[in-house]
Amino acid sequence: MKGVLNKEYAIARQRKRSHIYRLKRRTFEVLKSIQTFSLKRPEAVLDIGAADGLMLNRMKEIFPDTTCVGIEYASDLISCNDSENVHLIRGDALVLPFKDNVFDVVTATAIIEHVSDPIQLVHETFRILRKNGIIVITTPHPFWERIATHIGHLNEEEHNELITLRKLISLFKKAGFEIVNAEQFMISPxxxxxxxxxxxxxxxxRLDFLLLNQIIVGRK
Incomplete structure (x- = not known):
């Protein structure tokens, strides 16, 4: 997987304005999606690519009775979370170490563009979700991400594949998901x-093409 991060990323998410904002905004969009599209209060949530677990910590605050689990490839990032209310484990997003039909919500923010096999990730989320469970994925818009790379804001090797919303919709449908929301968001980084x-x-x-990020929500 490309773009595996370390403790410097965790530090930036608490000190650097752009990182703080992106975390806050993605968390806002994920929580809004759960509250809007989940048919019940989730009993179990999985965050794929949980990093330092800060988003998961916020989910636990909103849903205190929910079991909140995160899976992260970088052990350095896992060690940055000292909360006893969430469970972070090291693992591969493409081979999730969970049984079928165990989660009500799966989230994956800014991770699908890093994996080598995006459709495998989507299939894995479908497998572990319960009936009527939802998946929430965010990913940067390819055009604006290429601009950021061109001006030196990002390293090109960080991403395996930049994915359009149209392709995400196709991947979701192939995996068996019903699309309940697909749109762009975030006007400023x-x-x-x-x-x-x-x-x-x-x-x-109809000027949403100016927005920098994409979000898609599917229901099993």
């Missing part, structure tokens, strides 16, 4: 005043 109303207006004006 560091945040801005009134960003949510501005993004809503852009979508109404």
């Amino acid at each position: 560091i945040g801005m005043p009134f960003e949510l109303p501005v993004e809503k207006m852009l979508k109404l004006c």
